[in-house]
Amino acid sequence: MQTAPPRAARVATWLYFGLNGFAVGMWVVHIPSIEQKTGITHSTLGLLLLVLGGAAFLGMQVAGPLVDKLGQRRLVPAAGILLGIALFGPGLATNWWTLGLTLILVGFGNGSIDVGMNAQAVVVERGYPRPIMAAFHAMWSIGGAIAAVIGAATLRADVPTEVTLALSGLLCIAIALAASRFLLEATVPDEADADDGAPREKPPAKLVWALGALAFGLMLSEGVANDWAALHFRDILGTSVSTAAFAYGAFAVAMTVGRFLTDRVAAVVGPAAIVRWGAAMAAVGLTLVIVVPWVPVALVGWAIFGLGLAGGVPQLFTAAGNLDPRSSGALMARVVGLGYVGLLAGPALIGGLAHWMPLNIAFILPVVLCVLTFFGGPILKRAPANR
Structure with missing residues (x-):
């Protein structure tokens, strides 16, 4: 109760x-x-x-x-x-x-x-x-x-x-x-609480890992923006340090605003659409950052990237928590943990790639992950509804 x-x-x-x-x-x-x-x-x-x-x-x-x-x-x-x-x-x-x-x-x-x-x-x-x-x-x-x-x-x-x-x-x-x-x-829903002697069916392991993989990709992309957006402005676009701060600022503000808006949109289009089309928007935004070396356009690109990433991770965490109400904590630990690994790995991977290629070209990695998330997003339709 x-x-x-x-x-x-x-x-x-x-x-x-x-x-x-x-x-x-x-x-x-x-x-x-x-x-x-x-x-x-x-x-x-x-x-x-x-x-x-x-x-x-x-x-x-x-x-x-x-x-x-x-x-x-x-x-x-x-x-x-x-x-x-x-x-x-x-x-x-x-x-x-x-x-x-x-x-x-x-x-x-x-x-x-x-x-x-x-x-x-x-x-x-x-x-x-x-x-x-x-x-x-x-x-x-x-x-x-x-x-x-x-x-x-x-x-x-x-x-x-x-x-x-x-x-x-x-x-x-x-x-x-x-x-x-x-x-x-x-609380455990009535259908999950029923004790009819039948063994309790666990959520498919592949579904749990799939949600974790999507969280990994989205949070890796977020980590890239956290650590490299300002450096992109300074090192690739040649801005001052003070101007470079606006790159991360645009991303962070757009992501925060997007998260306040996401719930209303998700109520209409569903979580799978939020993940898929948000990832597509993020890919478009970061592509602008990569191909247009002009500060105003890059600023818009980072903002679009943040707006696109805003809603995906919350939908994935909700889906993981509803897979099995009796073990939601353990299931969420896997998905949240994989996402956190991505958040840590992203900046390091970009740093390694930047030794071999220009920084903006290294950003192709999160673009690819966002595209893969777009195609993997329908997996959320296999997760139980929130209600």
Whole structure:
């Protein structure tokens, strides 16, 4: 039985997504100051970021089964509190190994809450007559934007990094505790709860991996924009560093706006169409970036790329969470985990390709993945409906 009204649970889930985006944003904004404080090199930082990513992936795989076993009302707040506590660490680190230890905790907390809050979003969405998943993901972006503004202001005011991160961690803990009472517990639909002696049919493994593969491609493409959009403007189009920032800005703003719009469109055309035609739009946008070396057109291209990618991943996560309500956490851990691997792998793959070809030509990789997603999108029609 649901213990909180869906509207309250929806707001609570918004807060958890915002909390996660805020925590990640606070860490990212303070990377340069932490690097300077600990005295590590760029190469060491790169290795530590891989450690963080590995810990996040591990957190996802651990949290998935725990969501199903312990329940979302326990796991999600616990993960939020863990992430808040972990946020204290990087600001207190004094060398590479203390930073590495704290980033393991940050990564594990981030991965745990990622799976938990997405599983909660699926449960909340079941209580609504329309899709609402994409707006949750938009709140993650809003949380990150708030962190960027606050972080920039505190750095400009010379507030010590350890103070800012500690206060941010306390805020995350407070939000996790305050929102926990409004969360819903997963419910099993009547047809899945029937006990007629027949063995329970598990979702086809191929379908789970197919959803994960689509998430991998879309999130790899997102990772490319996150790390390489500004560098494309600077290195290929020859802009200043300040102008280059607009490339990522166009992508991020378009993606956030797109996620607020996606739910209404998905209610009309369905999730498969969102994934397919969103991927097609993304491919067109990035193709403009590749073939037209002119700043105004490239800016539009990055915006179209972000708008196209906005809705696909939320639809895939919803589909994964509804494959089997009794094991939605474990199933989502696989799909979310594969997507996260793509998010980490994308920038590295583009960096490797850029050693052998111009950066804009290396962007053909995410274009190809978007085209493959267009053709693979109909797989969502085989997933159970949200309601």
